[in-house]
Amino acid sequence: xxxRQRRLRGTRDxxxxxxxxxxxxxxxxxxxxxxxxRVDAIARAARVAKGLVFHHYGSKQALWVAALEHIYATLRxxxxxxxxxxxxxxxxxxxxxRSTFRLFRDHPEIVALMNEENLHRASNVRASPRxxxxxxxxxxxxxxxxxxxxxxxxxxxxVDVTALYIALSGLGYFYCANRWTLSAVFAGDLFxxxxxxxxxxxxADMVVAHLQHxxxxxxxxxxxxxxxxxxx
Amino acid sequence: xxxRQRRLRGTRDxxxxxxxxxxxxxxxxxxxxxxxxRVDAIARAARVAKGLVFHHYGSKQALWVAALEHIYATLRxxxxxxxxxxxxxxxxxxxxxRSTFRLFRDHPEIVALMNEENLHRASNVRASPRxxxxxxxxxxxxxxxxxxxxxxxxxxxxVDVTALYIALSGLGYFYCANRWTLSAVFAGDLFxxxxxxxxxxxxADMVVAHLQHxxxxxxxxxxxxxxxxxxx
Amino acid sequence: xxxRQRRLRGTRDxxxxxxxxxxxxxxxxxxxxxxxxRVDAIARAARVAKGLVFHHYGSKQALWVAALEHIYATLRxxxxxxxxxxxxxxxxxxxxxRSTFRLFRDHPEIVALMNEENLHRASNVRASPRxxxxxxxxxxxxxxxxxxxxxxxxxxxxVDVTALYIALSGLGYFYCANRWTLSAVFAGDLFxxxxxxxxxxxxADMVVAHLQHxxxxxxxxxxxxxxxxxxx
Amino acid sequence: xxxRQRRLRGTRDxxxxxxxxxxxxxxxxxxxxxxxxRVDAIARAARVAKGLVFHHYGSKQALWVAALEHIYATLRxxxxxxxxxxxxxxxxxxxxxRSTFRLFRDHPEIVALMNEENLHRASNVRASPRxxxxxxxxxxxxxxxxxxxxxxxxxxxxVDVTALYIALSGLGYFYCANRWTLSAVFAGDLFxxxxxxxxxxxxADMVVAHLQHxxxxxxxxxxxxxxxxxxx
DNA sequence: GATGAATGAGGCTTCATTCAT
DNA sequence: AATGAATGAAGCCTCATTCAT
Numbered sequence: 001x002x003x004r005q006r007r008l009r010g011t012r013d014x015x016x017x018x019x020x021x022x023x024x025x026x027x028x029x030x031x032x033x034x035x036x037x038r039v040d041a042i043a044r045a046a047r048v049a050k051g052l053v054f055h056h057y058g059s060k061q062a063l064w065v066a067a068l069e070h071i072y073a074t075l076r077x078x079x080x081x082x083x084x085x086x087x088x089x090x091x092x093x094x095x096x097x098r099s100t101f102r103l104f105r106d107h108p109e110i111v112a113l114m115n116e117e118n119l120h121r122a123s124n125v126r127a128s129p130r131x132x133x134x135x136x137x138x139x140x141x142x143x144x145x146x147x148x149x150x151x152x153x154x155x156x157x158x159v160d161v162t163a164l165y166i167a168l169s170g171l172g173y174f175y176c177a178n179r180w181t182l183s184a185v186f187a188g189d190l191f192x193x194x195x196x197x198x199x200x201x202x203x204a205d206m207v208v209a210h211l212q213h214x215x216x217x218x219x220x221x222x223x224x225x226x227x228x229x230x231x232x
Numbered sequence: 233x234x235x236r237q238r239r240l241r242g243t244r245d246x247x248x249x250x251x252x253x254x255x256x257x258x259x260x261x262x263x264x265x266x267x268x269x270r271v272d273a274i275a276r277a278a279r280v281a282k283g284l285v286f287h288h289y290g291s292k293q294a295l296w297v298a299a300l301e302h303i304y305a306t307l308r309x310x311x312x313x314x315x316x317x318x319x320x321x322x323x324x325x326x327x328x329x330r331s332t333f334r335l336f337r338d339h340p341e342i343v344a345l346m347n348e349e350n351l352h353r354a355s356n357v358r359a360s361p362r363x364x365x366x367x368x369x370x371x372x373x374x375x376x377x378x379x380x381x382x383x384x385x386x387x388x389x390x391v392d393v394t395a396l397y398i399a400l401s402g403l404g405y406f407y408c409a410n411r412w413t414l415s416a417v418f419a420g421d422l423f424x425x426x427x428x429x430x431x432x433x434x435x436a437d438m439v440v441a442h443l444q445h446x447x448x449x450x451x452x453x454x455x456x457x458x459x460x461x462x463x464x
Numbered sequence: 465x466x467x468r469q470r471r472l473r474g475t476r477d478x479x480x481x482x483x484x485x486x487x488x489x490x491x492x493x494x495x496x497x498x499x500x501x502r503v504d505a506i507a508r509a510a511r512v513a514k515g516l517v518f519h520h521y522g523s524k525q526a527l528w529v530a531a532l533e534h535i536y537a538t539l540r541x542x543x544x545x546x547x548x549x550x551x552x553x554x555x556x557x558x559x560x561x562r563s564t565f566r567l568f569r570d571h572p573e574i575v576a577l578m579n580e581e582n583l584h585r586a587s588n589v590r591a592s593p594r595x596x597x598x599x600x601x602x603x604x605x606x607x608x609x610x611x612x613x614x615x616x617x618x619x620x621x622x623v624d625v626t627a628l629y630i631a632l633s634g635l636g637y638f639y640c641a642n643r644w645t646l647s648a649v650f651a652g653d654l655f656x657x658x659x660x661x662x663x664x665x666x667x668a669d670m671v672v673a674h675l676q677h678x679x680x681x682x683x684x685x686x687x688x689x690x691x692x693x694x695x696x
Numbered sequence: 697x698x699x700r701q702r703r704l705r706g707t708r709d710x711x712x713x714x715x716x717x718x719x720x721x722x723x724x725x726x727x728x729x730x731x732x733x734r735v736d737a738i739a740r741a742a743r744v745a746k747g748l749v750f751h752h753y754g755s756k757q758a759l760w761v762a763a764l765e766h767i768y769a770t771l772r773x774x775x776x777x778x779x780x781x782x783x784x785x786x787x788x789x790x791x792x793x794r795s796t797f798r799l800f801r802d803h804p805e806i807v808a809l810m811n812e813e814n815l816h817r818a819s820n821v822r823a824s825p826r827x828x829x830x831x832x833x834x835x836x837x838x839x840x841x842x843x844x845x846x847x848x849x850x851x852x853x854x855v856d857v858t859a860l861y862i863a864l865s866g867l868g869y870f871y872c873a874n875r876w877t878l879s880a881v882f883a884g885d886l887f888x889x890x891x892x893x894x895x896x897x898x899x900a901d902m903v904v905a906h907l908q909h910x911x912x913x914x915x916x917x918x919x920x921x922x923x924x925x926x927x928x
Numbered sequence: 929g930a931t932g933a934a935t936g937a938g939g940c941t942t943c944a945t946t947c948a949t
Numbered sequence: 950a951a952t953g954a955a956t957g958a959a960g961c962c963t964c965a966t967t968c969a970t
Contacts, residue, residue, distance in 0.1 A: 014954060033351055035268030039940065049956045054941060056954090114413055115347040119265055122412035135417050162418055163434050170406025175398055177409070180354035181346055185367050186394055202395050202442075209445040210438040246929065271965060281931045283967085288929095292965065478933060497815055499732030503961065513935045518962060520933090578877055579811040583729055586876035599881050626882055627898050634870025635863055641873070642862075644818035645810055649831050650858055666859050666906075673909040674902040710950065735944060745952045747946085752950095756944065 018056050021046045025053075026067045030109035033116050034064050065124050068117060069131055071110045076134040078103040081141035089149030093168075093211065094204040096142070101172030101203055105196065111177045139165070146211075155211040164207070171203040250288050252278045257285075258299045262341035265348050266296050297356050300349060301363055303342045308366040310335040313373035321381030325400075325443065326436040328374070333404030333435055337428065343409045371397070378443075387443040396439070403435040482520045485510045489517075490531045494573035497580050498528050529588050532581060533595055535574045540598040542567040545605035553613030557632075557675065558668040560606070565636030565667055569660065575641045603629070610675075619675040628671070635667040714752050717742045721749075722763045726805035729812050730760050761820050764813060765827060767806045772830040774799040777837035785845030789864075789907065790900040792838070797868030797899055801892065807873045835861070842907075851907040860903070867899040 024045035028037045039060050043050040057063040079099060084092045104111050117125055125131050142161050149155035175182075175190065183190045190196075256277035260269045271292055275282040289295040311331060316324045336343050349357055357363050374393050381387035407414075407422065415422045422428075488509035492501045503524050507514040521527040543563060548556045568575050581589055589595050606625050613619035639646075639654065647654045654660075720741035724733045735756050739746040753759040775795060780788045800807050813821055821827050838857050845851035871878075871886065879886045886892075 017954080031351070033265050033267055033348070035265055036351070038938095040938090050940090051942080051957070052955055055956095060940065112351065114410060116265070118410055118412045119263070119268070119344065120412075122416040125413050126416040132417055160430070163431055166407055166410075166414065166431070167403055167434060167438060170402045170404070171399055172402070173409075174402025174405045177405075178346060178350055178398075178401075180350045180352075181357050182398065184354040184358040185364055198392070199395055199398070202391075202399060205445065206399060206438055206442040209441040210434075213437065213441040249929085270963090272963095282965090283932070284930055286966065481933080495815070497729050497731055497812070499729055500815070502959090504959090514961090515936070515963080516934055519935095524961065576815065578874060580729070582874055582876045583727070583732070583808065584876075586880040589877050590880040596881055624894070627895055630871055630874075630878065630895070631867055631898060631902060634866045634868070636866070637873075638866025638869045639862055641869075642810060642814055642865075644814045644816075645821050646862065648818040648822040649828055662856070663859055663862070666863060669909060670863060670902055670906040673905040674898075677901065677905040713950085734942090736942095746944090747953065748951055750945065751952095 014056070017046075017048060017052060021048060021053055021056060022063070022066055022070060025063050026070060026109050026113070029064060029067050029116070030112040033112070034060075034120075039063075065128065068113055068124055069128060071107070071113050072125075072131045072134055074107055075103055075110050076138065078107075079138055081137045085141045085145060089145050089152065089154055090208060092145045093142075093149075094208055097168045097171065097203045097207045098200050100169055101175070101200055104172050104176040105191075108176060108179075111173060115177060149211065154215065156213060156215050159211060164211075167210075168203070168207050171206065175199060246288070249278075249280060249284065253280060253285055253288060254295075254298055254302060257295050258302060258341050258345070261296065261299050261348070262344040265344070266292075266352070271295075297360065300345055300356055301360060303339070303345050304357075304363045304366055306339055307335055307342050308370065310339075311370055313369045317373045317377055321377050321384060321386055322440060324377045325374075325381075326440055329400045329403065329436045329439045330432050332401055333407070333432055336404050336408040337423075340408060340411075343405065347409065381443065386447065388445060388447050391443060396443075399442075400435075400439050403438065407431060478520070481510075481512060481516060485512060485517055485520060486527070486530055486534060489527050490534060490573050490577070493528060493531050493580070494576040497576070498524075498584075503527075529592065532577055532588055533592060535571070535577050536589075536595045536598055538571055539567055539574050540602065542571075543602055545601045549605045549609055553609050553616060553618055554672060556609045557606075557613075558672055561632045561635065561668045561671045562664050564633055565639070565664055568636050568640040569655075572640060572643075575637060579641065613675065618679065620677060620679050623675060628675075631674075632667070632671050635670060639663060710752070713742075713744060713748065717744060717749055717752060718759070718762055718766060721759050722766060722805050722809070725760065725763050725812070726808040729808070730756075730816070735759075761824065764809055764820055765824060767803070767809050768821075768827045768830055770803055771799055771806050772834065774803075775834055777833045781837045781841060785841050785848060785850055786904060788841045789838075789845075790904055793864045793867065793899045793903045794896050796865055797871070797896055800868050800872040801887075804872060804875075807869065811873065845907065850911065852909060852911050855907060860907075863906075864899075864903050867902065871895060 021042065024042045025037075027045065028042045032038070032041075037060070039053055040050060042063070043053050046053075053063065057066060079096065084096050084099075086092075087095050139161055142165060146155060146159060146161060146164070150157045179190050188195075253274065256274045257269075260274045260277065264270070264273075269292070271285055272282055274295070275285050278285075285295065289298060311328065316328050316331075318324075319327050371393055374397060378387060378391060378393060378396070382389045411422050485506065488506045489501075491509065492506045496502070496505075501524070503517055504514060506527070507517050510517075517527065521530060543560065548560050548563075550556075551559050603625055606629060610619060610623060610625060610628070614621045643654050652659075717738065720738045721733070724738045724741065728734070728737075733756070735749055736746055738759070739749050742749075749759065753762060775792065780792050780795075782788075783791050835857055838861060842851060842855060842857060842860070846853045875886050884891075
């Protein structure tokens with residue numbers, strides 16, 4: 001009788017096994033939370049003996065940390081600071097807002113794990129310098145965009161990067177994090193294509209509207225770079 | 233010798249006991265999530281025998297639903313549709329944004345339980361008509377405010393109530409939901425008084441900026457911000 | 465179908481349950497050691513759900529400590545200081561030696577647990593003042609016996625109580641502790657009645673022979689009490 | 697970069713590897729017992745892959761037997777029958793008592809493994825003719841010493857070799873086996889140099905006092921203690 | 929109504945052992 | 950000979966729930 005399930009047995013490829021386990025773990029953690037996740041389920045999903053999970057990761061908690069670091073890396077790699085900066089102030093910020101929304105939408109595990117981690121008061125994030133370091137380039141890039149926008153007379157000059165980042169993220173985050181309760185309350189699927197598209201541009205509009213609010217357009221009004229349309 | 237710890241024993245006030253249990257449960261659920269919460273801990277916090285929890289609520293799951301209904305009631309009672317409507321379009325929306333933020337801030341259990349409930353794809357919310365009904369008055373009120381704003385030439389006319397509610401909530405939600413991870417990443421306490429105040433007005437500004445974006449002020453133009461005039 | 469095994473179910477007698485569990489635990493610990501013992505086996509032997517063991521004792525380790533304290537109490541209650549003192553120097557010491565041997569013989573769990581506890585460098589005994597306190601009356605009694613023996617010119621005067629206690633115990637202990645290996649090596653059962661009796665008197669003789677070694681008998685030579693035979 | 701830790705890898709000296717493993721095993725078994733010992737820990741201590749332990753010894757149980765045989769060999773080699781016999785009855789017995797004590801003192805692993813083996817009712821010792829055979833020369837030598845002592849009128853004639861061996865061993869064994877519990881109860885270190893020395897001579901005295909007890913000195917009576925005279 | 933002893937299913941983790949390399 | 954990934958059978962312990970009182 002052939003084995004019912006292809007196991008790793010014989011693979012002896014520790015890197016692959018670890019990746020498979022981590023992937024399964026992220027899925028399980030995202031679906032059930034840390035406390036609700038079952039190592040058993042992770043092992044089964046990874047087609048691996050339960051013991052192997054511990055062989056490679058040591059404990060459920062350590063696996064959780066690995067999952068956290070992974071999703072933070074995903075998050076950050078989806079917010080490409082350089083690419084955004086290249087678009088110029090207005091389009092750059094718009095794109096950042098949209099891509100952040102897109103990230104939360106396409107990677108619900110990011111939202112789920114971040115929520116859970118906040119339950120634990122970020123004890124793991126705080127302990128991981130790797131995660132914290134990921135944010136620096138993004139914030140630096142945002143700051144340069146804001147400065148450029150101000151110099152070009154496009155943006156107001158009383159906006160704090162941190163607050164802006166939080167607002168911009170929150171707009172996308174809530175939509176995804178509360179997908180199910182919102183859908184229940186509104187009796188409709190929030191993730192229908194058209195709704196998502198509408199909301200995506202709303203986010204971008206709202207952030208930029210705020211940045212431009214009360215700014216007197218200057219006459220020749222030329223932003224250094226990134227001017228796409230006169231409308232902006 | 234009097235009992236060292238006052239228990240409910242003998243008070244025969246089952247309503248009080250139930251309230252105490254529910255209160256303890258909300259705290260525990262907020263701190264640990266549904267899966268992470270322990271009935272034992274709830275009973276201990278309520279100074280009640282574990283069996284009594286089951287006596288009154290039947291199961292952990294049922295207790296969860298009760299907690300959920302409770303926090304939704306809190307949420308809704310904090311967003312007073314009538315009071316908001318009375319403020320007129322601009323101030324009404326501003327106040328809604330601020331009070332929603334305030335709710336999430338002062339009631340972290342709301343955020344925590346909503347997150348957890350979304351893990352379960354809102355199965356309990358969907359099953360609770362009571363919760364869903366809570367939203368109707370608010371949305372109706374918002375819709376009337378938006379209409380009034382449009383008629384007064386203050387607001388653009390392409391804004392969907394649902395989307396607006398989500399955006400407005402998200403701005404406050406994220407700040408609270410991710411309090412700990414954000415504080416870790418920014419290496420500072422997000423909940424310092426001044427930061428909160430700044431962010432609170434940012435939220436209000438951003439929402440209104442969006443609603444007014446691209447709107448041509450009509451002749452007798454009255455500044456929108458803070459005018460509590462009858463016209464609005 | 466009647467229940468296969470009588471459980472405690474319905475007993476609701478916590479004290480009894482705890483005693484039954486402790487008894488089973490001592491047996492299991494004595495047979496397998498701390499590491500080799502199975503909580504499962506203890507619960508089964510006690511006809512109790514495994515969870516109840518933890519309900520009452522908290523952990524295997526705590527159960528071990530309880531077992532230790534129990535066997536030490538047994539040990540000490542088997543070495544009745546008062547009764548021994550009443551026998552007078554020679555017979556008292558003889559009886560102490562014999563009864564100590566008897567204790568080890570009839571309570572192999574004492575020997576087994578003491579051995580195991582020494583593996584752990586007595587960490588639990590050290591932490592239990594209750595156990596340590598048990599020894600005081602015995603040593604005080606022994607000291608008084610030795611003093612009396614010296615005053616009566618029966619015992620040499622250079623013998624330390626502690627050393628004497630250790631020697632006296634060791635004579636009986638080894639016989640029991642190594643029952644099986646010794647029996648294997650000598651190809652005979654060490655616990656045959658006659659062998660035991662022979663060895664029991666050997667122990668008593670040896671200890672007293674030592675105490676009397678080199679002592680010049682005085683003429684009137686009357687021990688205060690307990691003089692059984694002229695030979696002594 | 698050279699390997700951080702020198703492994704046996706590549707030495708192809710399987711004999712060395714086996715010896716290193718056995719040594720580590722004895723240490724681990726002595727510290728934790730059979731059930732408490734971890735093959736993992738043994739391999740780590742031996743700086744060897746876990747698989748190699750099984751490669752060479754087959755199973756934990758087999759490794760235990762090897763360890764057992766090793767410590768029995770050590771024990772026996774420390775009780776040199778020929779050397780003891782050469783000392784004559786009194787000094788020979790004294791020396792046997794002292795050297796046995798010394799063995800237990802310097803090789804706590806002997807005591808620990810013997811205890812553990814008795815937990816298992818000596819099943820491994822019984823199965824190992826090698827171990828049992830080790831005792832024969834010693835007993836034969838003791839018997840000859842006793843006989844000589846009797847013929848010389850030094851020893852009583854009702855003493856059984858087996859019982860004597862047990863008593864003599866027990867005196868030293870208990871002191872070492874219960875080192876930790878005794879130290880805890882007496883609140884002092886049993887292994888302080890002076891205490892050990894005192895006890896060592898106590899053991900020798902006690903055994904000889906017993907052998908000489910009630911023996912009428914013949915005419916040319918020579919004191920037994922410490923006389924290394926030819927007559928003995 | 930209220931208690932807490934008791935249960936049993938199942939969770940995380942350990943560990944001796946096997947096996948491909 | 951030697952390695953270390955991989956396994957699976959327990960092992961300790963937790964926890965929601967039941968039940969006698």
